[in-house]
Amino acid sequence: MGKDQRKEKMKVLMARFSLDGHDRGLLSIMNGFKDAGIEVVYIYFSDPKELAKVAEEEDADVIGITSSMGQHFYIASTLLNALNERKINAPVIIGGVIPTRDVPQLIDMGIKKVFGPGSAPRDAVDFVSGLST
Amino acid sequence: MFSRKTLDRVNEMMKDWEKEVEEIYVKKLKFGSPQYTSESGIPINYVYSPEDVKDSEPEMPGAFPYTRGNRALGYQYMPWMIQLLHGYGTGEETRERTKYLIREGMKGYGETPAVLFAVDTPTHCGFDPDSPKARGMVGLGGVNISTLDDIHTLLKDYDLPDTRVADNIRFTCLPFLAMYVVYAEGRGHRPEELNGQSQNGLGNRCLTTNLPAPTPDAQYRLEIELIKYSCQNIKRWNHTNLCGYVFGEMNITPTQELGIVLSKAVDLVEGGIKAGLKPDEFVPRFSSQVHLGMDFFEEIAKLRAWRRMWAKIMKERFGCKDPRSLQYRIHVHTAGSSLTSQQPLNNIARATLQVLACVLGGVQSMHTNSYDEAIGLPSEEAVRTAIRINQIVLHETGIPHVTDPMGGSYYLESLTNKVEEEAEKVRAEIESKGGYFECIKNGWLRQLLEKQSIKWRQEVDSGERIVVGLNKFKIEEKEEVPAFTIYQPEIEAEITGRLKKWRANRNNTEVKDSLERVKEAMSDYDNVEKAGILMPALIDAARAKCTLGEMMEAIVEVSGGRIYST
Numbered sequence: 001m002g003k004d005q006r007k008e009k010m011k012v013l014m015a016r017f018s019l020d021g022h023d024r025g026l027l028s029i030m031n032g033f034k035d036a037g038i039e040v041v042y043i044y045f046s047d048p049k050e051l052a053k054v055a056e057e058e059d060a061d062v063i064g065i066t067s068s069m070g071q072h073f074y075i076a077s078t079l080l081n082a083l084n085e086r087k088i089n090a091p092v093i094i095g096g097v098i099p100t101r102d103v104p105q106l107i108d109m110g111i112k113k114v115f116g117p118g119s120a121p122r123d124a125v126d127f128v129s130g131l132s133t
Numbered sequence: 134m135f136s137r138k139t140l141d142r143v144n145e146m147m148k149d150w151e152k153e154v155e156e157i158y159v160k161k162l163k164f165g166s167p168q169y170t171s172e173s174g175i176p177i178n179y180v181y182s183p184e185d186v187k188d189s190e191p192e193m194p195g196a197f198p199y200t201r202g203n204r205a206l207g208y209q210y211m212p213w214m215i216q217l218l219h220g221y222g223t224g225e226e227t228r229e230r231t232k233y234l235i236r237e238g239m240k241g242y243g244e245t246p247a248v249l250f251a252v253d254t255p256t257h258c259g260f261d262p263d264s265p266k267a268r269g270m271v272g273l274g275g276v277n278i279s280t281l282d283d284i285h286t287l288l289k290d291y292d293l294p295d296t297r298v299a300d301n302i303r304f305t306c307l308p309f310l311a312m313y314v315v316y317a318e319g320r321g322h323r324p325e326e327l328n329g330q331s332q333n334g335l336g337n338r339c340l341t342t343n344l345p346a347p348t349p350d351a352q353y354r355l356e357i358e359l360i361k362y363s364c365q366n367i368k369r370w371n372h373t374n375l376c377g378y379v380f381g382e383m384n385i386t387p388t389q390e391l392g393i394v395l396s397k398a399v400d401l402v403e404g405g406i407k408a409g410l411k412p413d414e415f416v417p418r419f420s421s422q423v424h425l426g427m428d429f430f431e432e433i434a435k436l437r438a439w440r441r442m443w444a445k446i447m448k449e450r451f452g453c454k455d456p457r458s459l460q461y462r463i464h465v466h467t468a469g470s471s472l473t474s475q476q477p478l479n480n481i482a483r484a485t486l487q488v489l490a491c492v493l494g495g496v497q498s499m500h501t502n503s504y505d506e507a508i509g510l511p512s513e514e515a516v517r518t519a520i521r522i523n524q525i526v527l528h529e530t531g532i533p534h535v536t537d538p539m540g541g542s543y544y545l546e547s548l549t550n551k552v553e554e555e556a557e558k559v560r561a562e563i564e565s566k567g568g569y570f571e572c573i574k575n576g577w578l579r580q581l582l583e584k585q586s587i588k589w590r591q592e593v594d595s596g597e598r599i600v601v602g603l604n605k606f607k608i609e610e611k612e613e614v615p616a617f618t619i620y621q622p623e624i625e626a627e628i629t630g631r632l633k634k635w636r637a638n639r640n641n642t643e644v645k646d647s648l649e650r651v652k653e654a655m656s657d658y659d660n661v662e663k664a665g666i667l668m669p670a671l672i673d674a675a676r677a678k679c680t681l682g683e684m685m686e687a688i689v690e691v692s693g694g695r696i697y698s699t
Binding site: 023 | 254255258260265266267268269270273274341342343344345382383384470473474475507508509583586587590591593594603610615616618619621622
C-alpha cells in the first residue's frame with residue numbers, strides 16, 4: 001500500500017533494540033496508541049534489517065523506535081538505510097533519552113519526529129493521528 | 134508504650150483538636166479535608182499521637198529487630214559509604230572516572246577504595262563486542278568487559294584485597310566472577326582474600342528490562358550456584374545484591390518493592406538450604422540496592438520496616454542465630470525515575486531530600502544521582518555535586534550525630550508499622566502464587582510492573598500527580614545541560630580490535646575443551662541440590678582465556694532462553 005492511501009485504522013510498528021532495556025516510555029506510548037484506536041505491533045530486534053523486514057510484512061504506517069542509551073544515531077542511520085533498500089516510505093519516529101542538540105541531525109537524516117525526555121504519550125498519538133487525516 | 138492515664142489524656146486532647154478542625158477549618162473556613170495517601174496508598178492522617186503507636190514495643194538501635202539500626206552506634210562511629218555507580222567506554226576511561234570519584238570523596242568503609250562499576254549491555258547479556266548482536270551498543274552506559282585484560286585495565290592500580298570491587302552485572306555475573314578470581318590469582322591473590330560483591334540478580338534484571346537472558350529456571354540455579362561458590366570460597370564476598378531499585382524505576386510502590394524483594398530473599402534462602410548450606414553461612418552476605426523515591430516519610434519508614442521484616446523472617450522462619458544474618462545492610466540508589474530533564478538543577482534539590490531520607494533511615498551506603506542523569510551519563514561537575522550533597526549532610530548539618538533521630542516520632546513509627554503490614558501482604562501474595570521465581574515465569578510480576586508504569590504516566594498526564602518542571606511550573610527551556618557523550622563508533626572499533634588480538638593469542642583447543650566442560654557442568658547442574666559444579670568449570674574456562682561472551686554462550690546453549698519475555 002502506498003503512503004498516500006488512507007487506512008481506516010493506523011498501524012504503528014514499535015520496536016526496541018534488544019540490548020536497550022529501557023521500555024517504560026514505550027509501554028506508556030503503546031498504551032496511548034491503543035486507547036486512541038491505533039493498532040500497535042511491538043517487536044525487539046538486534047539488526048535493523050530485521051526491523052525493516054517486519055515493517056514490510058506488517059505494512060506499518062509508522063515505525064516508532066526508542067533509544068535511551070545513546071545509540072540513536074547508529075540506530076537511525078542503519079534503520080533508514082535498511083528501509084531505503086526495501087523502498088519503505090513509512091515515517092520513522094524516535095523517542096527516549098535524546099539530547100536536544102542531536103535533534104536537528106536526526107531530522108536531517110530522515111527521522112520524521114523526535115520525542116525526547118518529558119514528551120507525553122499524547123504527543124506521539126497526536127502526531128500519528130495527524131498522519132491519517 | 135504509654136500508660137493508660139497518658140492515653141486517656143491524649144484522647145481528650147485529640148477530641149479538642151478534632152473539634153477545632155471541624156468547627157473552624159471545615160465549617161468556618163470551608164476546608165475541603167482532602168484524604169492524603171502515601172505513595173503506596175496508605176491513608177495519612179493530619180496529625181499523629183501516642184494513640185497511633187500505643188501497641189508498639191520500645192526498641193533500641195543495635196538490638197533485634199533492628200528497626201532503629203543494625204548497630205548501637207550509627208554514623209557517629211562509621212559514616213555511610215559514598216559509592217557511585219559509574220563506567221563507560223573502555224577500561225581506561227572508566228578507570229579515570231573511578232580515580233576522579235575517589236579523589237572527590239567516593240569511598241567504602243574507612244579508607245577502603247570502592248570500585249562500583251557499571252557495564253554496557255553487551256557485557257550484561259554476554260555478547261562479546263565483536264558479536265553482531267552488540268553492534269552500536271559497545272561502551273554505552275557502562276564499561277565493556279570481555280577478557281582478563283579488560284579487568285586488568287580497570288583494576289591494575291588497586292590492591293585487590295583492600296578494594297571493594299562491586300560489579301553491577303546482570304546475567305553474566307558468574308562468568309565475570311570466574312574471571313575476577315582468575316585475574317586475582319594472576320596477581321598472586323587467593324579467592325578468600327577478595328572483597329566485593331556480585332549483583333547476582335538475574336531474575337529481576339530480566340523482569341524490568343526484558344533483555345536477552347537465560348530462562349527463569351536457569352536464572353534461579355545460576356544465582357544459587359554463585360551463592361554456594363562464594364560462600365565456600367570468598368568469605369568476604371557479598372554474593373547477592375537484593376535489588377529493589379529496578380522495580381522502583383518501573384514505578385512500583387515502596388511497599389511493593391519491599392514485599393517483592395523479601396519474596397525473592399525467601400526463595401533464595403530456601404534454595405541455599407537445598408544446596409546444602411546453613412542459613413547462617415550465607416544470609417549475612419546478602420547486600421542490597423534499595424530504590425529511594427520522593428515520598429519522604431514513607432521512604433524512611435520503608436528503610437526501617439525493611440530491617441525489621443528481614444530480622445523477623447531470618448530469625449523466625451529460617452532460625453538464623455548469627456546477628457549478622459539478622460542485620461540487613463542497606464545500600465540505596467536514589468531514584469533515577471524522579472529526575473527530570475526539564476530544569477535539571479531542580480534534581481539537586483530532589484537528590485538532597487533523598488539523601489536526607491537515607492540518613493534519617495540509617496542506610497550503610499548510597500549512590501546519589503547527578504542532576505544531569507535524565508539526559509545521559511553524568512558529567513564530572515554533576516557527579517561531584519552529587520558527592521558534595523553527601524558531604525554537606527555529613528559535615529554541616531549535625532544530622533548524623535544522633536542514631537535514628539526520627540525514632541519515636543508518632544507519625545514515623547506508625548507509618549513504619551503500616552509499611553510493614555502492607556509489604557507483608559505483597560510478600561504473602563507472591564508466596565501464595567508460588568514465590569518470586571514462579572511469578573517471573575508466569576508473568577504476574579511483569580504485568581504488575583507494566584501496570585504501575587502506565588499508571589504513573591496517566592497520573593502525570595492527568596495532572597493528578599505533580600512533577601515540578603514536567604507537568605507544572607514549566608518554563609521555556611533555553612539550553613539544556615550539555616549531555617555527557619562519548620564517540621561510540623571509535624570506542625567500539627578500539628575494543629573490538631583488542632578482542633581480536635586476545636583471540637589470536639590463546640590456545641584454541643584449550644578454549645574449546647574448557648567450554649565443552651562448562652556445557653557439561655551446566656547440563657549436569659539440573660537441580661540446585663547439585664550447586665557447586667558450574668563455577669569450577671567457569672574458572673577453568675577463564676584460565677584458558679575464554680571470553681565472557683563465550684562462557685555465557687556455553688551456559689545459555691544448555692539452559693535455553695536469551696530472548697525471554699513474558
